[in-house]
Amino acid sequence: MPSDEEVLLRKSVASISSRYGAPYFQRVVDERKPATELWNELAGGGFFGVHLPEEYDGGGGGLYDVAAVLEETAAAGVPALAAVFSPGVNGTILAQHGTPEQKDRWLRGLATGQIMSSFAITEPDAGHNSFNISTSARRDGDDWILNGQKYYISGFDEAEFAIVVARTGQDERSGRGLLTLFIVDTDAPGVSHQPLPTALQVPEKQSTVYFDDVRITPDRVIGAEHHGIRAAFAGINAERLLVSAICTGVGRYALEKAVAYASERTVWKAPIGSHQAIAHPLAESKIALETSRLMTAKACMLYDLGLDGGEAANMAKLTGVDAGLHCLDAAIQTHGGNGVALEYQLSNYWFLLRMLKIGPVSKEMILNFIAEHTLGLPRSY
Structure with a gap:
C-alpha cells in the first residue's frame, strides 16, 4: 500500500499537472516553446528536486519519489522529459559524486529547478558502447582541453551547463576508453550546437553539440579522473x-x-x-x-x-x-x-x-x- 506521504505527493502533482494537461502540452509543442509555466509551478513546489538532499535545497527523498512525480505528470498528459536529464540524471550524479563546492554551486539550482542542465554522452559512432566515445579531454597544465562532438543531446538549447562524458585515456589491457565527467557551461568559448530535427512532439529539443578546444578548470571535474563511468x-x-x-x-x-x-x-x-x-x-x-x-x-x-x-x-x-x-x-x-x-x-x-x-x-x-x-x-x- 502507498504511504500517506506518497498519496499526498501524487495527488498534489496530479492536481497541478491536470490544470495544464494535453491541450497545453500540444500548444507548447506547436509553438516550439518549452513548457515553462508548468515547469515553474512544479519546480517552485519542490517536486522536481524531491529526491535531492535537503542541505542543497532538495526534498530529501529518493528516486522512488521523483519517479512518482514524473509518472503523475505524464498521466496528466504533460510528460516532463527535461526533469529526467536535469534534476534526474545530473542532480543524482552531483548528489552522489560531486564535491561540496560543486553541490553548492550547481546542485542547488537543479534541486529548485531554477537551473536547467543537459547530459552529453551519446555519439553517432559509439552507439551504446560508451567506452568507444571519441570526444576527448587532454591535460593542459591543471586544466583540460575538450574536443569532440555529441549527438542527440536533449535540452542543450535551454541548459545553463551540461555534464559531458569524455575520453581521458585508454586501458592498456582492454583497449577501452577511460572516461571522465566534466561540467561545461553551454555558452563557454568553443561550445556550439545545432538543432537535430526529429519526429518527436515534445517541448525539449534535440541537438548536435560541438566542443572545439574548450578549456575546463579542475573544479569542474566530477569524481575521480578516468573513473567517470x-x-x-x-x-x-x-x-x-x-x-x-x-x-x-x-x-x-x-x-x-x-x-x-x-x-x-x-x-x-x-x-x-x-x-x-x-x-x-x-x-x-x-x-x-x-x-x-x-x-x-x-x-x-x-x-x-x-x-x-x-x-x-x-x-x-x-x-x-x-x-x-x-x-x-x-x-x-x-x-x-x-x-x-x-x-x-x-x-x-x-x-x-x-x-x-x-x-x-x-x-x-x-x-x-x-x-x-x-x-x-x-x-x-
Missing part, C-alpha cells in the same frame, strides 16, 4: 527508472482515454467497449501496465537502499516502455481513425515512447544484460 552510471540507472515512470504515466493517460471512449462510443446499438475485440486489448494493457509499475517501484526501492539495482533497473525500463506503448497502441486502435486525429491527443505521444524504446538503452542491450548477468549465459558482444 561509475559516476555516470549513478545517473544512467536513475534515467532508466525515470523513463519507465514517464512511459507508464503516458500509458495510464492513454488507457483512461480509451476506456472513456469505449464506454461512450456506440456502434450497432452497443458501446464498443462491450465487444471483446476492443475490451481484451485494453485489459491486456492494464495488466502490462500494473506489472511494469510494480517492477519500477521495486527497482526504485533497491536504488534508494543503495543495493545493486542494475538488473531491476533494466527490467523496469524494458517493461515500462513496452507497457506504455501497448496502452497507447490499444488506445489509438480503440479510437479507430480518431486515434490519429490530433484533436484526440493520442498519436502525438507515439514517437516519444517509441524513441524511449531505443534510448537511453535499447531493448536489445537490456536483453544482452539479462542474458549475461542474470541468466549466466556467455557474453554475446
